[in-house]
Amino acid sequence: MSVLGINEQKHASKPSWSWLRGATGPLIGLIGLCLFLSLATDTFLSTRNGLNILDQITVLGIMSVGMTFVILIGGIDLSVGSVLALSMMVMGWTANVAGLPLGVGIVFGLAASAASGLLVGLMVTMFRVPAFIATLAMMSAARGVANMITDGQQIVGFPDWFMMLAIDRHFGALTATVFLMLVVLVVAWAFLQLRAEGRMLYAVGGNQEVARLAGINVARVTIAVYVCCAMLAGLAGIVLAARLDSVQPSSGFGYELDTIAAVVIGGTSLSGGAGGIGGTLIGVLIIGVLRNGLNLLNVSPFIQQVIIGVVIVLAVGAETVRRKRR
Template sequence: MNNLADNQTRPKSSAMSLKFKNLFKNPEMFTLIGFIILMAIMSFGSDQFLTASNLTNVLRQVSIVGILAVGMTFVILIGGIDLSVGSVMALTGTMMAGMMINFSLPPILAILIGIAIGVLIGYITGSLVAYARIPAIIVTLAMMEIARGAGLLYTGGYPLSGLPGNFSVIGRGYVFGIIPVPVLIMAVVFLIAYIILNHLPFGRYIYAIGGNEEAVRLSGVKVKKYKIMVYVISGITASISGMILVSRLMSGQPNAGEGYELSAIAAVVLGGTSIAGGRGHIGGTLLGALLMGVLSNGLNLMGVSSYVQMVLTGIIIIGAIYFSSKKTVD
């Protein structure tokens, strides 16, 4: 008797709990919930937080790390890592500044040269990873040093100033008077990344390589080529961030962006992308970046010291990963 009743009720309840469980299988859900809770706390903590001007401000602050995190998402999805993005950002930024200041090149040309350098660095990194089979963490650690050193060499260690006034539009300007230009650029970068990852064969290959590289290779896919392309993309996003930063500061700072690679990795991981590769979503990365931005902005408004903020950020990263990994194991 007991058994029979049990059998009848089981399918229904298990289907419902299954649906519920599946919802929570998405690590991004945790980021989203965390984000909402954080927004709520911040709006209670400070009445300036939930204002249009402050939220726009948050978005603008997030844009540089957000764009870096897009490239980082690609790299982490294939099971790699790119520690060089902060340095590459500084190098390409100072190169852009140098081109405009020392050679009086028009901004658009200077920007293209900067991005070309980002592409070149990504290409070298990718080739060393794909062909020489040196672990990504080593190659990009070395590239971090090389790019940083190159930037310092180029500027002699001093910031470059005297940029043409109209260049500031990129970092400080607004579209339609309300949307900051960096936010618009970030949106475009995320949109392109979304299309690549979800609708192009290249994106499919990225997930597949992160899942099982040998199976993809035996499927006739040019794995090495796509690996290199992924590092090139990371180089491009780093140089776009470099461009925004230089325009924002109106000077080429060879020391800029130290530690940004770690913020970018944190955003990606907070967004639910598996550090082992193969799983994750670009939307999660956006959430991860926003979460970190809201955190630091809200705490600033509440007058919490930046030292405390760093400790809190660390705790939140560990906490988020702990909970999401706990709930996503099957």
């Protein structure tokens, strides 16, 4: 490997202490978007609408943390939407059909999602199945199992305390689900910046062979990342169930695309080794603010999909140009 290659590898595998690593452009875009919507609508710039946006991004925010880990190691996970539905259905069946306490159902739901991530990790590391194919297979399998649990029927009716997690505003501002999302984001940021295990993700994403020669167990890191991503998707499913006060096997369709979009818009490189939680948060906010603003402007949902697609292309294009300049 050339000296230049070694220097590039060190640069790719060492995380910056700045929480806005690679996300300055998206932050400017978010500020510009907020300014535009503030002028275009009368209700956007209000405390109530701001709190609504936070409520609406909780599921996406939690899922995007796990996806950030996966993309940092140079992987991809297309199964998170289906794993979300699987976790919801396992929780709902355990609590409402089997009659066990809801807390036990939540644990079972998270365990089911973790098992899904473990299977994906083993397929990628032991059987050398490309991550795209492994997670595509899990996307289909998890969705099928979610439907099998109740023969495609939804489950409704949970304890009041569970639904109130997404309704009650503590201190007049944040719900428990929003607080949970913020805790996940802070813990993930601290893990990447302050723990040696977090820095390993950057090393694996920068160059797996160099990481292996440096003494990093690449297979173990990969499996752990996919398990973590799946568990966070399962946790997001629990949050979604609290918001809806019901669970249904069709939940989560298209969430994997939104999650990947949020991470990429936030500046995390699809080739791995560069990015961070700060950028992901900005990407999640861009998608949340954009959808909220387009709804306030009465823009058709179909046109919204086109606009978000254009935003994703622009974000990836900007990341590619930035990489070439380096």
